[in-house]
Amino acid sequence: MLKVDTINTYYGSSHILQDVSLTVNQGEVVALLGRNGVGKTTTMRSIMGLTPPRSGEVYYCGHKINTLPPYRINRLGIGYVPEDRQVFPDLTVEENLLVAQRSRNSKKGEEWTREKVYELFPELAKMPNRLAGRMSGGEQQMLTIARTLVGNPDLLLLDEPSEGLAPKVVLNLLDVLKVIKKSISILLAEQNAVFALSLADRCYIMEKGKTVYEAAAEEIRENKDIQKKYLIF
Numbered sequence: 001m002l003k004v005d006t007i008n009t010y011y012g013s014s015h016i017l018q019d020v021s022l023t024v025n026q027g028e029v030v031a032l033l034g035r036n037g038v039g040k041t042t043t044m045r046s047i048m049g050l051t052p053p054r055s056g057e058v059y060y061c062g063h064k065i066n067t068l069p070p071y072r073i074n075r076l077g078i079g080y081v082p083e084d085r086q087v088f089p090d091l092t093v094e095e096n097l098l099v100a101q102r103s104r105n106s107k108k109g110e111e112w113t114r115e116k117v118y119e120l121f122p123e124l125a126k127m128p129n130r131l132a133g134r135m136s137g138g139e140q141q142m143l144t145i146a147r148t149l150v151g152n153p154d155l156l157l158l159d160e161p162s163e164g165l166a167p168k169v170v171l172n173l174l175d176v177l178k179v180i181k182k183s184i185s186i187l188l189a190e191q192n193a194v195f196a197l198s199l200a201d202r203c204y205i206m207e208k209g210k211t212v213y214e215a216a217a218e219e220i221r222e223n224k225d226i227q228k229k230y231l232i233f
């Protein structure tokens with residue numbers, strides 16, 4: 001479904017991503033693990049066309065997307081939830097969902113309507129008229145995910161969704177993502193390995209702009225040496 005092939009991405013003259021390759025297959029949850037500053041967000045931004053790679057290729061469902069602008073990449077069916085929750089603060093919950101609503105590209109599977117999204121996030125259903133800017137961090141994170149869902153992506157890029165959330169909210173988020181993963185493929189960047197490994201099928205570990213290790217999530221859950229070597233717990 002998604003194939004990132006030997007990409008190199010720069011911020012000005014800083015060479016950040018060095019020959020990064022990864023794949024996400026249909027129906028998979030793939031986690032990108034690694035410490036602060038290793039390049040997880042830059043990988044997401046490279047896929048979305050926000051920081052296009054200088055070399056290498058990105059393919060999505062057979063389309064070469066690394067030369068497309070972000071809005072075209074989004075319309076092909078990739079939804080992006082950036083690490084800095086981007087709700088429209090001056091719009092209500094309902095309005096945030098309304099502006100993002102789009103039908104699904106692939107005719108497979110059910111559509112995420114506002115009604116379905118409210119069922120998934122009962123907290124949001126209680127406050128459709130609340131201004132997004134007045135909500136807590138956890139509520140804004142839920143709204144950002146809800147808003148991306150009503151855009152009906154086939155692949156969801158989630159950048160550190162658990163960051164800064166209270167433990168109870170993280171558990172709630174985990175339940176929500178377990179529902180979402182039944183119908184949408186996910187690439188999940190996380191420093192919280194426990195959280196990521198409880199959702200993921202497969203993982204890549206990044207260090208200094210490179211993917212240094214790839215394995216089934218189960219293998220990483222069981223392999224203490226790898227956990228210690230890459231300090232992912």
Ligand SMILES: Nc1ncnc2c1ncn2[C@@H]1O[C@H](COP(=O)(O)OP(=O)(O)OP(=O)(O)O)[C@@H](O)[C@H]1O
Binds near residue numbers: 034
């Ligand atoms: N706008 C920018 N300009 C210059 N360098 C940047 C910029 N954004 C990030 N970097 C650098 O790129 C490297 C990778 O950053 P990136 O944000 O991709 O890491 P990350 O794995 O997402 O980290 P975190 O866990 O903190 O979110 C870091 O060394 C960072 O300092």
Ligand SMILES: [Mg+2]
Binds near residue numbers: 040041042160
């Ligand atoms: Mg990041």
